[in-house]
Amino acid sequence: MTQKFQVPQxxxxxxxxxxxxxxxxxxxxxxFVEGDGTGVDITPVMRKVxxxxxxxxxxxxxxxxxxxxxxxxxATKVYDPDTWLPDETVQAIREYVVSxxxxxxxxxxxxxxxxxxxxxxxxxxxxxxxxxxxxxGVPSPVKEPEKTDMVIFRENTEDIYAGVEWEAGxxxxxxxxxxxxxxxxxxxIRFPESSAIGVKPVSIEGSERLVRRxxxxxxxxxxxxxTLVHKGNIMKxxxxxxxxxxxxxxxxxxxxxxxDGGPWMKLPNGIVIKDVIADAFLQQILLRPDEYDVVATLNxxxxxxxxxxxAQVGGIGIAPGANLSDSVAxxxxxxxxxxxxxxxxxxxxxxxxxxxxxxxxxxxxIEAADLIVKSMEQAINAKTVxxxxxxxxxxxxxxxxxxxxxxxxxRM
Ligand SMILES: NC(=O)C1=CN([C@@H]2O[C@H](COP(=O)(O)OP(=O)(O)OC[C@H]3O[C@@H](n4cnc5c(N)ncnc54)[C@H](OP(=O)(O)O)[C@@H]3O)[C@@H](O)[C@H]2O)C=CC1
Ligand SMILES: O=C(O)CCC(=O)C(=O)O
Ligand SMILES: [Mg+2]
Numbered sequence: 381m382t383q384k385f386q387v388p389q390x391x392x393x394x395x396x397x398x399x400x401x402x403x404x405x406x407x408x409x410x411x412f413v414e415g416d417g418t419g420v421d422i423t424p425v426m427r428k429v430x431x432x433x434x435x436x437x438x439x440x441x442x443x444x445x446x447x448x449x450x451x452x453x454x455a456t457k458v459y460d461p462d463t464w465l466p467d468e469t470v471q472a473i474r475e476y477v478v479s480x481x482x483x484x485x486x487x488x489x490x491x492x493x494x495x496x497x498x499x500x501x502x503x504x505x506x507x508x509x510x511x512x513x514x515x516x517g518v519p520s521p522v523k524e525p526e527k528t529d530m531v532i533f534r535e536n537t538e539d540i541y542a543g544v545e546w547e548a549g550x551x552x553x554x555x556x557x558x559x560x561x562x563x564x565x566x567x568x569i570r571f572p573e574s575s576a577i578g579v580k581p582v583s584i585e586g587s588e589r590l591v592r593r594x595x596x597x598x599x600x601x602x603x604x605x606x607t608l609v610h611k612g613n614i615m616k617x618x619x620x621x622x623x624x625x626x627x628x629x630x631x632x633x634x635x636x637x638x639x640d641g642g643p644w645m646k647l648p649n650g651i652v653i654k655d656v657i658a659d660a661f662l663q664q665i666l667l668r669p670d671e672y673d674v675v676a677t678l679n680x681x682x683x684x685x686x687x688x689x690x691a692q693v694g695g696i697g698i699a700p701g702a703n704l705s706d707s708v709a710x711x712x713x714x715x716x717x718x719x720x721x722x723x724x725x726x727x728x729x730x731x732x733x734x735x736x737x738x739x740x741x742x743x744x745x746i747e748a749a750d751l752i753v754k755s756m757e758q759a760i761n762a763k764t765v766x767x768x769x770x771x772x773x774x775x776x777x778x779x780x781x782x783x784x785x786x787x788x789x790x791r792m
Contacts, residue, residue: 383468384450384459384466384468385411385468385469385472386447386448387409387447388409388445388446390443391407391408391409391445392408392409392445393405393476393477394408394476394477396707400706400707402743402744404744404745406441407443407445408445409445409447410444410446410479410739411447411448411479411480412427412446412448412449412480412481412482413448413449413454413479413480413481413484414448414454415452415481415482415484416452416453416454416482416483416484416485416719416722417483417485417718417719417721418717418718418719418727418781419483420722421722421723421729421781421782422713422727422728422729422731422781423482423732425732425781425782425785426729426733427446429733429736429788429789430733430736430752431443431444432788432789433740433748433755433792434740434748436748436792438748442745447472449468449472450466450469451481451484452465452485455469465495465499470499470502470503473710474503474708477707477709478708478711478739478742479711480711480732480739481499481710481712482712482717482732483496483712483716483718484496484717485716493543497541497542497543499703499710500536500537501537503703503705503708504537504705505536505537505703505704505708505709505710506536506537506586506704507533507535507536507590507703507704508532508533508534508535508679508682508686508701508702508703509531509534509703509704509738510531510532510534510682510699510700511530511531511738512530512531512532512690512693512699513528513529514526514529514694515694515698515756515757516761517757517773518693518760518769519694520692520693521691527670528669528692528693529669530665530669530672530673530674530689531673532682532685532689533590533591533593533597533674533675533676533677533682534590534678534679534681534682534683534686535586536679537586538586538678538679539580539581539582539618539678539679539680540578540579540580540679541683542579542581544579544581545577546576546577546578547576548576549574553575553577556577557577580615582617582618582619582622582678587622587625588625588626588629590676591606591608591622592629593704594675594676595630595634595651595653595676597674598651598673598674599634599647599651603651603673604651604652604673605651605653605654605672605674606630606651606652606653606654606673606675606676607654607656607673607674607675607676608626608655608656608676609658609661609675609676609677609681610677610678610681611659612657613657618678619658619681622678626653626676627643630645630647630653634647635647658677658681661685662684662685665685665692666692686699686701686714687714690714690715694768694769695728695768696713696714696715696731697727697728697730697766697769698728698730698734698756699713699734700713700732700733700735702735702738702739702742709739711738711739712732712735713731713735714731715731725780725782726766727766727767727768727781728767728769728781728784729766729781729782729785730766730784733752733785733788734752734756736752737749737752740752751792752788754791754792755788755789755791755792758788758791759784759788759791762787763777764777764779764787765777765778766781766784
């Protein structure tokens with residue numbers, strides 16, 4: 381099949397060195413996936429804002445050569461009705477090293493499995509990095525939102541999220557149940573005739589590489605603690621394993637020592653390694669958010685925690701993220717396609733813009749990244765905001781998705 385996307389003439393590839401540092405040319409080719417639903421609204425605004433920030437910061441010396449690649453509904457139109465995630469899209473994300481994507485729809489119950497999850501698994505993007513911080517002036521449901529300043533490291537390739545499951549009533553699930561009952565002695569499946577079954581794989585390697593990245597991040601960014609969030613009291617070998625392997629790694633690779641007899645630990649530089657059970661964590665982040673800093677957790681917990689923490693600082697309209705392997709980085713918003721608002725130029729583009737801000741920082745284009753943060757802070761300060769903030773912000777001027785991007789550009 382001939383390649384469906386156009387490689388820009390003017391740009392060149394970002395490359396990776398043996399130590400995983402990047403060589404970023406002045407005109408890097410950055411692949412982007414527009415995304416389904418509100419992707420058509422937020423992705424073009426993100427590109428405009430990024431182009432303006434780069435132009436203002438480097439006076440034309442640097443410029444991104446955007447390259448559209450396809451996934452989701454748009455891929456079914458560009459390729460054929462059954463092609464949701466073309467091989468060449470996956471290959472481009474791998475080859476061009478740094479990319480950004482809009483949200484992709486996953487139907488509930490039947491239909492295709494998540495393309496987002498598939499991308500993370502196929503490219504082994506094992507870290508889902510989601511920083512959560514407060515922007516002054518953003519309306520929040522908590523009294524002191526500025527106390528929430530956490531960086532989530534969510535394991536991105538394993539867990540019940542990996543999608544190993546069988547439908548109720550299927551011949552496959554019957555086989556699995558029979559195996560569990562007859563060969564594994566499982567007697568606790570409450571309704572064996574009508575159960576669907578899912579499997580939760582959690583490995584030592586998968587847990588260790590995630591916790592390693594979280595601890596290294598805490599060290600590099602002078603953070604105060606790393607908290608392992610798990611449900612290890614109930615799921616002893618999977619979530620409990622994650623906690624155990626996390627502590628062991630901290631001790632073995634980072635020289636952590638027991639704190640007051642354990643189980644909490646302390647690194648030689650004072651960073652505390654601790655753990656908390658997931659349900660308790662979800663109430664403590666509301667009551668005492670300042671006790672948490674870097675958070676390392678499994679895939680499903682991380683999904684829930686991301687949206688919950690985002691709400692504390694104003695909602696998923698400004699919650700950015702990155703999916704990372706050792707070499708490849710694919711940036712994306714925390715939120716989904718918000719289908720009811722699709723194509724209405726209505727939603728907040730802040731989340732994908734801040735994901736692009738993370739991308740620029742990752743590329744070492746710090747000045748442009750800083751300019752994005754500054755202009756967003758100023759637009760919010762001027763109470764020029766999209767519906768999600770305006771409905772909670774007395775005296776705000778509600779603007780469209782594209783007008784919010786424009787308001788940022790005017791403040792650069
Ligand atoms: N990485 C990805 O691509 C992701 C994809 N998805 C997929 O997206 C689809 C829809 O999922 P759903 O559960 O509705 O979750 P969404 O995150 O798409 O939307 C939930 C709610 O969040 C608010 N919201 C979402 N985006 C924005 C934005 N840009 N600005 C302001 N508010 C926003 C809206 O709240 P309100 O109604 O209050 O205005 C919206 O109704 C599903 O198919 C899901 O699988 C979900 C998450 C991530
Ligand atoms: O893949 C999806 O559709 C949902 C993913 C999601 O909610 C997330 O990664 O935060
Ligand atoms: Mg989610």
